[in-house]
Amino acid sequence: MLTYFSRPLVASLLALLVYTCPVAFAQNSEAETPPLYPPLEKHFGYLLIELDVGGIAPAIEYSRRSSSSGAVTLKLKGIDKRFLLLTAKKGAYHVTQVHAPLYDLPYRMDTKGQPYWQFDIEAGKINYFGKLLIEAERATDDVIVKRLNHLGKTLEDIQTEYAGLIADYPIVSAAGYRDDFYQALMDSSKEPL
Structure with missing residues (x-):
């Protein structure tokens, strides 16, 4: 006691x-x-997709342009973040289909022949795909689906959210075409004020 x-x-x-x-x-x-973002393996890069998707079960399918097999389905249902960061092997890719079903109304937009849906992955870099827009509101046979290049508009938000990652991996446009606006923006940011 x-x-x-x-x-x-x-x-x-x-x-x-x-x-x-x-x-x-x-x-x-x-x-x-462990680090928030593990280092990339050799020949891999990050794929950064800005999301504005709605609907019941939105998804995209993509594959390498040089291959006829191996399509990847990226399900976007339940992702409540503005940005989605993935890893992908270096190469040229193409979104082949966009899925935007509504209840029992399936909707698939075939994008195979459209160069607008191509994107490139550079190893050791953050590759900005663009803003994927899938409207939640739709008609029975129509839905608004777009891929928008908002890199110049969104760059500051990306730099804030991924500051630790950008220190090791530079951001590039993965548009699959030359982006003069982004290049001019990057060149102007290098100039002294």
Whole structure:
């Protein structure tokens, strides 16, 4: 049994233990936390897609342009982030279909023959695909689906959200065509103020 004088001593020791243990555990867990974005493997790059998608189960299918097989279906249902960051092997790709079903009304937009839906992945870089817009509101046989190049408009937001990643991997346009506006923006940002 504790005496009247030993109770404060025990209470002080318990308080010291309670307040110092979480700090020790927090310091250990921070030291062992893996990086937020693991380094890319050789011949891989990041694919960054800006999302504005609605509907029941939006998705896109894409594959390498040089290959007739191996299409990847990227399901976008339930993704509530503005940006989606993926890894992909270096190469030339093409979005082959956009899916935007509504209840029992399937909708597939075939994009195979449209160069507008091509994109390139450069190894060791963040490749900005563009803004994928799939409207939630639609008619029975029509839905608005667009790929918008908003890199110049969104660049500051990307730099804020992915500051740690941009330090190691530069951002490039993956539009599949020359982007003079983005190039002019990057050139002007290099000039002294």
